[in-house]
Amino acid sequence: MIHSLFLINSSGDIFLEKHWKSVVSRSVCDYFFEAQERATEAENVPPVIPTPHHYLLSVYRHKIFFVAVVQTEVPPLFVIEFLHRVVDTFQDYFGVCSEPVIKDNVVVVYEVLEEMLDNGFPLATESNILKELIKPPTILRTVVNTITGSTNVGDQLPTGQLSVVPWRRTGVKYTNNEAYFDVIEEIDAIIDKSGSTITAEIQGVIDACVKLTGMPDLTLSFMNPRLLDDVSFHPCVRFKRWESERILSFIPPDGNFRLLSYHVSAQNLVAIPVYVKHSISFRDSSSLGRFEITVGPKQTMGKTIEGVTVTSQMPKGVLNMSLTPSQGTHTFDPVTKVGD
């Protein structure tokens, strides 16, 4: 199982280490640095790196490498999923996940990591439970703690830990009962020169913010559930009900959570809300060229399209660009060669 965790910033300093079994020397990270050097860009560091005695599994988030060390045969997805969970937890606790914030809260971070894994086995990864065990730092609480001498550490066994609904605390109370659902869809499309779609698929999620008293049992039904190709649910959703009736039935966690993510595949006709056309031309004698992109709305069934952004990655050979948008603003970063 997971042996150790190293946090490494983009300049290659190990600024936090945590060991759940015996201590692994930080020199093991040298193999990681080697791979990092070879990869040239941080995003291209391979996620699984073998070393003579260990395996390093890493994720790169918020300009920090989270490097897990394992010694035996462990499902790598298990480790990577866990690392993502660590990142999410930090973000949940401190608002942002960055090196200064982690350094500022090093003791809380350490306590949280200790709660998340025991001997490499995940212990409590639900943020609800973690927050009951170790309260996230707030200015108010720090002040109260200094005055009363109480602590950030909960001394009761979290109620959710062992119940059938581990994601929800008991005894939640709100004066205003409200629930919000955001449907976020991302369309991945490849469009060819002539503007016709080669492939398009939708990756969608429903994020919810539920603030309801007690133990609410909710149902959510869709107009056309057939469209959803492949769905992954939050553990709270009753799968049987979905299988038989295509209805989401669940007791929600308290606060923000991702209810489900779904996939609409290329086979279903995905209507792209915009059209994109481009043309590239080079002037023969000079090293200058012209790159035109036209973006416009397609039939949108009455919905307006807002906040259109065009991002274009330029090849390394491009030195500079002068941009002239017909509408809106523009930027160009000569380092990453990304034009907005």
Next chain:
Amino acid sequence: MTDSKYFTTTKKGEIFELKAELNSDKKEKKKEAVKKVIASMTVGKDVSALFPDVVNCMQTDNLELKKLVYLYLMNYAKSQPDMAIMAVNTFVKDCEDPNPLIRALAVRTMGCIRVDKITEYLCEPLRKCLKDEDPYVRKTAAVCVAKLHDINAQLVEDQGFLDTLKDLISDSNPMVVANAVAALSEIAESHPSSNLLDLNPQSINKLLTALNECTEWGQIFILDCLANYTPKDDREAQSICERVTPRLSHANSAVVLSAVKVLMKFMEMLSKDLDYYGTLLKKLAPPLVTLLSAEPELQYVALRNINLIVQKRPEILKHEMKVFFVKYNDPIYVKLEKLDIMIRLASQANIAQVLAELKEYATEVDVDFVRKAVRAIGRCAIKVEQSAERCVSTLLDLIQTKVNYVVQEAIVVIKDIFRKYPNKYESVIATLCENLDSLDEPEARAAMIWIVGEYAERIDNADELLESFLEGFHDESTQVQLQLLTAIVKLFLKKPTETQELVQQVLSLATQDSDNPDLRDRGYIYWRLLSTDPVAAKEVVLAEKPLISEETDLIEPTLLDELICYIGTLASVYHKPPSAFVEGGRGVVHKSLPPRTASSESTESPETAPAGAPPGEQLDVIPTQGDLLGDLLNLDLGPPVSGPPLATSSVQMGAVDLLGGGLDSLIGAPNFVAPPAATVPANLGAPMGSGLSDLFDLTSGVGTLSGSYVAPKAVWLPAMKAKGLEISGTFTRQVGSISMDLQLTNKALQVMTDFAIQFNRNSFGLAPAAPLQVHAPLSPNQTVEISLPLNTVGSVMKMEPLNNLQVAVKNNIDVFYFSTLYPLHILFVEDGKMDRQMFLATWKDIPNENEAQFQIRDCPLNAEAVSSRLQSSNIFTVAKRNVEGQDMLYQSLKLTNGIWVLAELRVQPGNPSFTDLELSLKCRAPEVSQHVYQAYETILKN
């Protein structure tokens, strides 16, 4: 107020300051001090000097302070074991605390303190916690058993914790079950033989129930454990599959992949006609596609696994080609993996799309990616015949770009296309030749030279082209040199008149000026061929070459089946069985897919490795065998020509002139490769060179006498286990050489070719002295007898039993493994006669406990007969004595590895009612005695 203040230091000496604060009376100050200590610890500073002061803070009601102290203890207890004992009392007390959180915390922390002395105190509290009323404590205690096992395995077994842990699998709380399974799996990994996870239908049912209710991590543990279970029939497999399928919709990708593993494995048992089989196939596709929209790291692991899955069951994802199209912002490692899968999925239906994509990729900026894309185009051409023409024209377009690395890759793949579709696309050669000068990579140069040599008759200036390469012959890499040599020989055979000079030049360069043995050997072979029989040379060198197969990079089926059992693990990322890379390798059990049940086509069930094969066996055998085969393929000749190294070196010793004359007789016998002079093959039917057969005549008189006993051939590998290949054989020893006489019978319906053999490491280092020579393809129902000379210079590993030999045989169909026991007397060497004085001294010298007594029953021979019979098997009588009417024979023998065995044999002549022989053996390595005794018995009774 942030924790960064803990990092500020004062000038007076940090440790000193902290010490004072830790001993302060104020609670608040103490806590702050401990926090500072922890902060220093996290960044790797050594604060172990504060150990006693920190431990003093442990007795407290403040939970945060307690946790912090525990954190410190876990880190430093190992360096201060004596001081750590101080903490034990607090732990034991905490284990009795009414608050389950504290009980669990105490038992958890105790397990993390890796100090032997503390573990003794841990047992009692742990036992209590395993039976605690609170499930939270029980689940923590379950993991603690695994920790303790890691520190002191013996202790855990002695205390019976393993049984308690097994009981926890039936616990009412699913979280406890999951942790118990996780702990047991971890323990089982280090003790493969212990059979801890003894799964039966009842326990499987419990696991499946717990699966629905436990956390995502618990689900992973349970699914991985389920994957190790083999259902008894297809019904059970189906019902497990039905209950596992809902996990495919889990948000955690690790759960999804573990579920995929269980389904892929159990599907093997389901009949393909079943409706459920089809449903299951359909259900598997969407979750795999969804994995590709996750973060790049997850995608990478998923893609490596999908690569395995499409090789095993391409039907699952055959309609999902588009999701593998590369996105512009994918990291390079994802791009490369996607390309691989695109090729595997390419078929006639989607090839147009794939080619259009690949052509785009070939104009990208990333060099590695572009190269792979160009190669992919070539692989498409080979895989989908209908697309070959389009692929070739695409490649030609790419060559026109004149981008150096694109051109080179294109030439390499065009060579492969020529090998797949000969005489079809030769019109492009002219275009290729234009780019000759820009090639600077060995692989591309070698490919170009191959093309020039192969089509020399159509290229007008082929000799000039090759000559230009020849100028810098010694600066080229081996790959290019070998190719150049072959190409020029081909050219010579096609246009003998103009190129005689050239061929002589290259032959002398290869044989006289080169230090590379491969190059030299190939040079000599050609030289000899050309000088003896140019017609034969033409037949050999310009023989029709076999077409290359479409998927040379597929994983071997047996390995693939094993890897399918490891979906989701590191093994699946590396595409190697865990035994190949997991530390120590000892604890690795080979997994195999369950065979299809009787109701379905039994012929389709995958061949699994022989049961009981020790770990590491396949590993030792397969890779080397691949190399061997690769070598054979690299040789550009029709029939495999390779010989024992000794043959060539003896040739080199003679003057080169000899090549044409004296040794001709050796080469004269077609396809017969001269064995080293010392080796006398015992097979009678093999053709011999005339010169050598004289030699045999000399020895044959002795040979019949001195040949040791040969057991009749026994069937080693039955045909049904080896896809129709039956192997029977025996071992012989004649005049100093050991050989393995094999009889290969083809009981299948197809022709078998490309035989090769390999031994696993064994106790006496037995190894084939020459490759397995099966000259003609073995047609159905044909039998061939081969004598394989052996030597004892292979690598040595002690086997159990000592005379066990594991053999791998490969042919064009598959690799097969079998193991056999060889009689020890083939290892008795000819100079095993010991001097009398020596014998006496040695006999006394070997301690008495090394003496072993045996009885050979019912052997009505007298001393002389015994003695002469044993002598022929190299057991020598040193002295003979008559004591009270009994003959005592003192005998000696020596094994190939220099071990002497001394024997005292008591014979009672003239007593027909008492025909038992008594044998006592003395040897410095007493474990051989048993086998020597068996050898005695075999020799005397036959």
